[in-house]
Amino acid sequence: MLWRAAGVPNIHQNGRVTEMESAIPNPPNARIAVVTGGNKGIGLEVCRQLAGAGVTVVLTARDETRGAAAVEKLREAGLSDVIFHQLEITDAPSIARLADFLKARFGKLDILINNASILGVEYLLDPSLTSEEKFSGMDKGQRLEWLTSGVRGTYDAAREGLQTNYYGTKHVIEALLPLLQASSDGRIVNVSSEWGLRLITNEELKQELNDVEKLTEARLDEVLDAFLNDFKAGELGARGWPEHFSAYKVSKVTMNAYSRILATRHPELRVNCAHPGYVNTDMSIHSGPLTPEEGAANVVKVALLPEGGVTGAFFADGEEAPFV
Template sequence: MEGAIPSPPNTRIAVVTGGNKGIGLEVCRLLASGGVTVVLTARDETRGLAAVEKLRGQGISGVVFHQLEITDASSIAGLADFLKTRFGKLDILVNNAAIGGVEYVQELDTNEEKFSGLDVYQRLEWMVKSVNETFDSAKEGVQTNYYGTKHVIEALLPLLQSSSEGKIVNVSSDYGLLTFIKNEGVRQELNDIEKLTEQRLDELLDKFLTDFEAGALEAHGWPNGFAAYKMAKATMNAYSRILARRHPELRVNCAHPGYVKTDMTMSSGVLTPEEGARNIVKVALLPDGGPTGVYFAKGKEASFM
């Protein structure tokens, strides 16, 4: 369901995936507060519309909802058609929608007192111990976090190219750093952007899932502890760099918001959703002609390694 909001010809248009809660909702709020017309997307129409109403209640106008399931080709096509008809272009795409790629073994508890006195590493250790990693959850994580995001980018690319300078921000994570991949050959391949291809990324993900199902992650040097999430983010980082080289007219960057208190982290993070969102929006609003093919950690350029 779409809303009706005025959009002058020179208004920047942004799409935020997974925009109904957490970091995504705050990204929508911050962009709209800066005069950007925002298309807030979410899988669930009821939750998406409620998020738009919540923002309006805070005095934030210029936000419209459109349903999007990033693993559904028809849903992606519907969003692309809406954007083409309504705006004829897209200036900013923030790919925030993601899942943990794990099974959570306990109900979400927003009481943060249990993390009092724990440092970041202890919180991360608690989070890893609070989930089960099954093959089905890993496969779903790869399909959503890598292929879902990739298919959204592919569908919206013509609209981004219709902008004077389109920007893609792929919300990443320090879990996507190449250091978590112990297989040196794979690590080097993912960092060799001049030679790396999308086909090779597919092959590496297929091999990862095959080894996951066989219980051979450690033997072949793949990540462990949120393994599928780490691999999907690492390959999306690599794909972002491929895309940046292929489309120099665009700005394509990866942005790690920090360790944020969200449902995905079971509120174990150290930053608020707004603080994390500010690190994303900073990259989304970089000046025209700014860096591309870069990884930003909490708003600052950093290494993919």
């Protein structure tokens, strides 16, 4: 896919002109946001709420047809300052194309919300066949128990989960960092989970991951390699890793740690993690008690904190909370 500078229609390799990018005038003082995984669920609602707050939003998604349809849906709702750009966060050329487009079109990026994520399991149930009525009368624990019974952990799914949730997100951040630094108030919000450090029962590892002053990216790579080796060997419990949704939990724990490293390294940016809550989405097989709108509001609140606010922090349900 080829992209041109502002004001010039964008032409696909098949010759089709895309008007979505060329339709927005982009006043120079407008804030620009990128949302990964923005075509449905929490991501789509984050795009809706940011656009409603006057932010120009670049909605990204793996699938071009679904992403373009999501933008059209928002525009029909009166939110015109939304642009679609294809992004597969595990594909380096796709990330590079997005970075090139943002540089040519805007020259900066004010807000990056890393929402794209997978559960890192094999689904035994079809999310499209599950309605929220099924969970009427269930408390959170009962819903989670049902969700656990509807998935199966496999090594391949776990490896894909780490490649997407940790490495994919990290590579997006690295590629867009210069554009965030070109902003006068650059912000990164990594959508995280309350399934954090407290679920790792290896106390030595837990302390190490919480010691941001000594922690390095190289050490995080070693931790993830050790996790996969233990997963393959069937020793998750023996080694102190969580046994259910293990790859998802470990990917979020390490992304939290990376976020804190990044916040220390780049004090000019606001880098925070946000747990949206247990939300009714395809990922949760629609078992979550919160609506996507409610979950997104918890993320957007962090993205729009006052200038000069906290960095390197974890937010749960919209409020600052401890990592451990």
